[in-house]
Amino acid sequence: MKRNVDFLVIGSGLAGLSYALKVADHGKVLILTKANEDESNTKYAQGGIASVMYSPDSYEKHIEDTLVCGDGLCNKEVVRMVVSESSVRIKELIEWGVQFDKNQKGEFDLGKEGGHSENRVLHHKDNTGFEIERALLEKVHAHPNIEILHHYFAIELLTQHHLGRKVTSRTPDIECYGVYALNTKTNQIEQILSRITLMATGGAGQVYAATTNPFITTGDGVAMVYRAKGRVENMEFFQFHPTSLYNPNERPSFLISEAMRGFGGVLKTIDGKEFMHKYDKRGSLAPRDIVARAIDNEMKIRGDDFVFLDCRHLDKEGLIKHFPNIHKKCLSLGIDITKDYIPVVPASHYMCGGIKVDMNGRSSILNLYAAGECSCTGLHGANRLASNSLLEAVVYAHRSAKDSVERFKNVDHCDSIPEWNAERTASPEEMVLITQSLREAQGIMTNYVGIVRSNLRLKRAFDRLLILHNETENLYERTTVSPELCQLRNIIKVSYIIIKCAMMRKESVGLHYMADYPKKFSPAFS
Numbered sequence: 001m002k003r004n005v006d007f008l009v010i011g012s013g014l015a016g017l018s019y020a021l022k023v024a025d026h027g028k029v030l031i032l033t034k035a036n037e038d039e040s041n042t043k044y045a046q047g048g049i050a051s052v053m054y055s056p057d058s059y060e061k062h063i064e065d066t067l068v069c070g071d072g073l074c075n076k077e078v079v080r081m082v083v084s085e086s087s088v089r090i091k092e093l094i095e096w097g098v099q100f101d102k103n104q105k106g107e108f109d110l111g112k113e114g115g116h117s118e119n120r121v122l123h124h125k126d127n128t129g130f131e132i133e134r135a136l137l138e139k140v141h142a143h144p145n146i147e148i149l150h151h152y153f154a155i156e157l158l159t160q161h162h163l164g165r166k167v168t169s170r171t172p173d174i175e176c177y178g179v180y181a182l183n184t185k186t187n188q189i190e191q192i193l194s195r196i197t198l199m200a201t202g203g204a205g206q207v208y209a210a211t212t213n214p215f216i217t218t219g220d221g222v223a224m225v226y227r228a229k230g231r232v233e234n235m236e237f238f239q240f241h242p243t244s245l246y247n248p249n250e251r252p253s254f255l256i257s258e259a260m261r262g263f264g265g266v267l268k269t270i271d272g273k274e275f276m277h278k279y280d281k282r283g284s285l286a287p288r289d290i291v292a293r294a295i296d297n298e299m300k301i302r303g304d305d306f307v308f309l310d311c312r313h314l315d316k317e318g319l320i321k322h323f324p325n326i327h328k329k330c331l332s333l334g335i336d337i338t339k340d341y342i343p344v345v346p347a348s349h350y351m352c353g354g355i356k357v358d359m360n361g362r363s364s365i366l367n368l369y370a371a372g373e374c375s376c377t378g379l380h381g382a383n384r385l386a387s388n389s390l391l392e393a394v395v396y397a398h399r400s401a402k403d404s405v406e407r408f409k410n411v412d413h414c415d416s417i418p419e420w421n422a423e424r425t426a427s428p429e430e431m432v433l434i435t436q437s438l439r440e441a442q443g444i445m446t447n448y449v450g451i452v453r454s455n456l457r458l459k460r461a462f463d464r465l466l467i468l469h470n471e472t473e474n475l476y477e478r479t480t481v482s483p484e485l486c487q488l489r490n491i492i493k494v495s496y497i498i499i500k501c502a503m504m505r506k507e508s509v510g511l512h513y514m515a516d517y518p519k520k521f522s523p524a525f526s
Helices: 014-023 059-069 076-084 086-095 128-141 220-227 288-302 316-322 324-332 388-410 431-448 455-478 483-504
Strands: 002-010 029-033 146-150 152-158 178-183 188-199 238-245 266-268 307-310 342-351 354-356 368-370
Touching (some): 002 388, 014 388, 076 086, 431 455, 431 483
Parallel strands (some): 002 029, 029 146, 188 368
């Protein structure tokens, strides 16, 4: 089966939905999502979206906070652009129906998170992403030019390679013509041709055993672009959220929002002693890379499985009002956050690298854009400032849409792409082979390529992952395609890229902390 559209959007989070709304007045838009339409990392974003709203805050302060957090590797021009465009994008979200919390004065109730010098995080209680997803889906459903296909798994980008032309990473004019996508309800692979394609597939938290990300975050977009010889960079910078709820029987891990520390929560060891002052003068509100390493270090030297977040001293009514879902979740486990310590532990959370794009969201592959967590814009550098992710997604969706509308009329559909090669008639292997390989890959990444790394650990990870890679590629080549097999393949590919990038960077910077090259200004970690 073949479909022709003007704009193809892969992913249904903030980046994908806002892009679709902006291009829909100019042509036919198709959104592919491999699960339900609302299942995305956006949906699980608790804290909020950062934006300068009131004095004494300023763009300059937000810019400086972002640059400091990025540890010297941010693109300053990109940072200034994203921050300066934040207010108008927030206004647009509000016009689309997103309801951010306000205080008794009628002003936005701005939160403060790690690395921020001012209160500038707009939120909707502790489920901001859910509120944004709700509002945008409502707008998308009302637009006659937008169609959403649920449970469609994008497998492969269509390029000149599918026309019989050899394509390498040095090919200067690689073009994207659309995708092959698996309809998981019919098990048929369809050809979807587009003039312009936006990759908005989100992150890759499932690369690690413990993650706050939903099961769909398997790095599909990055893996597809890498296989298509597109440019991917900065994948060594993977952010671990310092505070996921310690509950070993639950996966994904439940996120304890950083906004709770902004509200006044304090990190303590199991014996009730504060420790963050040993690592950073900002204490529990230091940037995430520092807090995650500090917690990891305390757990290792003490032999503990978790640390505590203490909110017992905070205003009870205010705490429950601001964090009703966290309160409800903890109560279900017998933890009253107003009276009890909250056990927390770091978990993989956000991919700061990804598909390299310019300031208009263009990737190195012609007619292919990327926005949101799967992209690498230069905003985050070596470490993401809290709540800058949703801001980046909406700014780059806007810029990508504007550029796409100017280009798409000059792009023709490529009608000579062959149908999917279905010669692989062997039945799928037992699911146990896929699940066991997934478990092994996640174990390798967690144990050797986590918060603290070393040359020895990276080499060991690379050698073991290579065996899994070869086994999985062999399985992929000779059996019928399934979502589980494709996701395993993508997880292994993304893991490979993370390891290769980590091995190439011979220094400790931001989220990439190497025991062989410790930072001189961080004695607690040396």
